[in-house]
Amino acid sequence: MASHLKVFAGSSHPELAKAICSKLKIKLSELLVSKFACGEIYAKPVETVRGDDVFIVQTGTGNVNEDLIELFIVLDSMKRSFARSVHVVVPYYPYARQDRVASPREPISAKLVAKLIEAAGADHVITVQIHSEQQQGFFSFPIDHLNARKLFAECLGKKKLKNPVIVAPDAGAAKDADRLARLLGTTIAVMSKVRPNFNQAEITSLVGDVKGRDCVIFDDMIDTAGSVCAAFKTLKAHGAKDVYVAATHAVFSGPAVERMNKTGFKSVIVTDTIPVNKKIKNLEILSVAPMLAGVIKNVHEGKSVTQVIGGRP
Known part of the structure; x- marks a missing residue:
């Protein structure tokens, strides 16, 4: 049985997720995100995702740390809901500028974020113009690195x-x-x-x-x-x-x-x-929505994304 394509929006950029779904001619799937009185985040898909290809749109904003924690929780909920595959669409990759030890005792936070995304349950990442192309190596799986x-x-x-x-x-x-x-x-x-x-x-x-x-x-x-x-x-x-x-x-x-x-x-x-x-x-x-929609469609259908974004000049 063919899997269904479902796109969910985190709290960081719902307008972009809606624009992507408009290009894909599908409805944006409903995600319940709320907070407990103590400030902890609660999130889960409202509808079943069992056997589906799930794409979560969550970018880095001025609330970057909250964006990331919400993403980790959403990833965990999708994995525990038996999604066939879980893809993270993170147009602006958080902490990307902290990609090396520039002075003694500094962390490589960009790599830490990559490992946390993996640990939370992601199978694949789509991002746009990460700060340095070498950061693709921070993930143990291939990522689709797009350019505008x-x-x-x-x-x-x-x-x-x-x-x-x-x-x-x-x-x-x-x-x-x-x-x-x-x-x-x-x-x-x-x-x-x-x-x-x-x-x-x-x-x-x-x-x-x-x-x-x-x-x-x-x-x-x-x-x-x-x-x-x-x-x-x-x-x-x-x-x-x-x-x-x-x-x-x-x-x-x-x-x-x-x-x-x-x-x-x-x-x-x-x-x-x-x-x-x-x-x-x-x-x-x-808008990067048409480009992201084309990549999502081809990933779901098992086709090359090069025909969507083209090669380097």
């Missing part, structure tokens, strides 16, 4: 930019900037960045020609916006024309909104991997 650069390429391609250049705000972003540049048929510039303190960034150098050109700062996320705002100032000081910023994950924490709105970006282009703070000026939101 083609969404950005389509969006930017419609803007008729003047001799555009894709700008990596630091060396770590250069590879992705180059891939986007190749999709757009243009070149890249690379900045060097130092962090004197947490959530502070200083640009120390710029390699590449930006004078008189439209620049697109491209990064995996915008958190407090220190890096992209420092990059904006450096580009303008080097004679850049209009400056755009494109980032997959719109974290926008702390002073981000104030910093972004004071800076003067021509456009701020992000995806909806996280619920987006819409107080940002000149904001454009690209």
